[in-house]
């Protein structure tokens with residue numbers, strides 16, 4: 429027996445009813461969305477920015493878009509593939525591609541407007557999605573010409589290749605550049621242009637972005653204040669002069685970790701793992717563990733350049749290692 433509920437329309441009845449309704453509505457004027465055609469899918473991506481407070485400072489995360497790092501197995505060559513897969517499965521993530529965000533922090537301290545790291549520029553080394561930093565800044569209402577300082581965590585392509593435009597002009601024409609001298613010396617070293625592996629292309633790009641700014645560069649030092657409210661913490665290993673930054677205002681303490689940690693799940697659970705692009709992988713792992721211990725003990729809020737957007741969260745002890753707790757987004 430095919431009994432219908434008295435108030436349920438059959439498919440045919442429903443379609444006839446819809447057609448009649450559409451015909452009726454199309455006779456009305458002034459109502460939006462009544463043309464009868466479905467709205468086209470837009471396919472465009474939203475610019476990525478997120479604004480929040482760090483004490484008395486105004487902070488904005490601006491996205492340069494995602495990087496495609498290929499297979500996680502290739503990026504953590506010392507780790508067992510079965511363990512990588514197990515952790516990523518738990519996070520509902522594939523082993524490949526391993527996608528990493530690029531969360532650049534803009535900090536308005538009240539007297540300085542500061543950008544931490546600058547994205548990939550127009551290079552598409554890690555896929556087509558990067559290169560959005562300037563669009564994200566614009567959407568966030570920030571004029572690149574008003575940025576007083578660009579502070580670099582290190583001189584890798586996804587952090588310093590956005591300093592210069594392709595035509596040789598400066599994307600942040602009024603900014604001083606702050607970075608460690610160790611990274612400047614290493615990544616602009618002409619002798620490495622004839623080295624093997626990925627070094628020559630990384631060095632070539634660093635030279636293109638850093639050398640024209642040598643006269644507006646200020647080197648940072650471990651434990652020293654960079655600008656008011658921002659101090660440098662030497663965190664070497666990923667690169668020789670990699671630097672994290674502690675941001676303090678009105679009792680709030682945020683730690684901009686840069687690339688001390690790339691993956692919020694894999695490296696929190698296994699801080700001892702070595703990452704393919706580390707200059708000194710063993711030192712990078714020791715540095716990561718020490719910074720995790722400090723951030724966890726001091727309950728610092730982390731900003732991770734490569735964490736899921738917008739990259740703000742806490743770290744807590746978990747088993748023999750740590751876990752990442754993303755901070756809830758506040759749209760107030």
Ligand SMILES: [Zn+2]
Nearest residue numbers: 584586587687
């Ligand atoms: Zn990076």
